[in-house]
Amino acid sequence: MDVATTQRWASETLAVLSAAGHRNSAPREEIIQAIDRLGCSITARGIADDLRAHGSTVGLASIYRTLELLDRLGLVQRFEVGEGGTRYEPAHAGGEHHHHIVCDSCGKVEAFEDDALERAISHLSAQTDFAVAAHDVTLHGECAQCRTAP
Amino acid sequence: MDVATTQRWASETLAVLSAAGHRNSAPREEIIQAIDRLGCSITARGIADDLRAHGSTVGLASIYRTLELLDRLGLVQRFEVGEGGTRYEPAHAGGEHHHHIVCDSCGKVEAFEDDALERAISHLSAQTDFAVAAHDVTLHGECAQCRTAP
DNA sequence: GTGAATGCAAACTCTTTGCATGACT
DNA sequence: AGTCATGCAAAGAGTTTGCATTCAC
Numbered sequence: 001m002d003v004a005t006t007q008r009w010a011s012e013t014l015a016v017l018s019a020a021g022h023r024n025s026a027p028r029e030e031i032i033q034a035i036d037r038l039g040c041s042i043t044a045r046g047i048a049d050d051l052r053a054h055g056s057t058v059g060l061a062s063i064y065r066t067l068e069l070l071d072r073l074g075l076v077q078r079f080e081v082g083e084g085g086t087r088y089e090p091a092h093a094g095g096e097h098h099h100h101i102v103c104d105s106c107g108k109v110e111a112f113e114d115d116a117l118e119r120a121i122s123h124l125s126a127q128t129d130f131a132v133a134a135h136d137v138t139l140h141g142e143c144a145q146c147r148t149a150p
Numbered sequence: 151m152d153v154a155t156t157q158r159w160a161s162e163t164l165a166v167l168s169a170a171g172h173r174n175s176a177p178r179e180e181i182i183q184a185i186d187r188l189g190c191s192i193t194a195r196g197i198a199d200d201l202r203a204h205g206s207t208v209g210l211a212s213i214y215r216t217l218e219l220l221d222r223l224g225l226v227q228r229f230e231v232g233e234g235g236t237r238y239e240p241a242h243a244g245g246e247h248h249h250h251i252v253c254d255s256c257g258k259v260e261a262f263e264d265d266a267l268e269r270a271i272s273h274l275s276a277q278t279d280f281a282v283a284a285h286d287v288t289l290h291g292e293c294a295q296c297r298t299a300p
Numbered sequence: 301g302t303g304a305a306t307g308c309a310a311a312c313t314c315t316t317t318g319c320a321t322g323a324c325t
Numbered sequence: 326a327g328t329c330a331t332g333c334a335a336a337g338a339g340t341t342t343g344c345a346t347t348c349a350c
Contacts, residue, residue, distance in 0.1 A: 021329095022329085022330090023323085023324050023325075023328090023329060023330065024324080025323070025324065025329090025330060025331075026323090027330080027331065027332095028330075028331095043314095044314080044315080045313095045314085057332095058331085058332090059331070059332045059333070060314095060315085060332095061315090061316080061317085061331075061332065061333080061334095062330075062331055062332075064314095064315060064316070065316090065330080065331085066330095068316095078232070079232075080230040080232065082228065082229075082230065082236075084314095085313080085314055085315085086314085086315085101278060101280050101282070103280065104283070110278075110280075112274065112278065114270065114274045116270040116273065116274070117267070117270040117271065117274060119266075119270075120264065120266040120267040120269075120270045121267065121287070121289070123266065124262065124264045124266070124267060125289060125291075128251060128260075128262065128289075128291075129293070129294040130251050130253065130260075130289065130291040130292060130293050130294070131291045131292045131297055132251070132289050132290070132291040133254070133290055133291045133292070134289075134290040134291070135287065135288065135289045135290065136286070136287070136288045136290075137271070137285065137286070137287050138285065138286045139271070139275060139278075139280065139282050139284075139285045140282070140283055140284040140285065140286075141275075141278075141280040141281045141282040141283045141284070142280060142281045142283070143279070143280050144279040144280070147281055171304095172304080172305090173303095173304060173305065173348085173349050173350070174349080175304090175305060175306075175348070175349070176348090177305080177306065177307090178305075178306095193339095194339080194340080195339085207307095208306085208307090209306070209307045209308070210307095210339095210340085211306075211307065211308080211309095211340090211341080211342085212305075212306055212307075214339095214340065214341070215305080215306085215341090216305095218341095234339095235338080235339055235340085236339085236340085
């Protein structure tokens, strides 16, 4: 993801918040910029650490409240990989998204995307009596490093 | 799932535990039978409630320890649906398995299976540099009841 | 007899919430 | 000014762990 895309998410997010009647306080803006900096598969604690490293003193509660707000507005995607708590990442307006592959040895998370997978999911979504709004796919395994150096 | 299949999982599980050098204590056997009774998408608390309803006094810690052991041996599948903690279900030896669709309104979890999805996943698993050992797919949405009676 | 498994309770992590203070519009 | 957001600290849920006791092999 290039810098322009990155900047776009933060500013679009702030714009959407304003349009929805929410306030753009300094702490909230810092949180949003931290999410933007960190990008994919981040935790609340990761955001807090990043903020502290950047000299911000935003409290954990505000991070959780902001994440909940952004999730409710569809501005972040929320998911779990099994360990270390809930993960978040910026949601992109175009609808393009990816999924995750987790190393069960070292905890590393990488992203992938696959059209055939998306097609299969949208096809079967149409067959259920649920109104399917979202989906998660997580692969588990062992990454190349952990396989060669266990 | 019919009764024969159900009994088979519990007895096979006990056999695998013995073969791996673990002891088949009465509490452990009760936990395994509870998992078998409950079947799909169960929580540690659900197992505890079921055990208590059947007159067993097994402690929560033993349930967690047994679940961790069974997971390590591949005898249960572990996953999360976003709320209410970690979920488990019996893993079937044949390799056949299913995935889950969660109602974000009422929390109901249903199972589904889809060959095209499995093919897409095994195809892309072969393309990564991870040794992919397992995968989870979770669809989120609103179930038929919640849609008609919100 | 020996080591594994249990039960209880305490500890821990992640997350949410109450309430008074402070800040955006 | 009025309300929304923040920060702190306490509460809560789920899960893990230490340790003495009990039990399977």
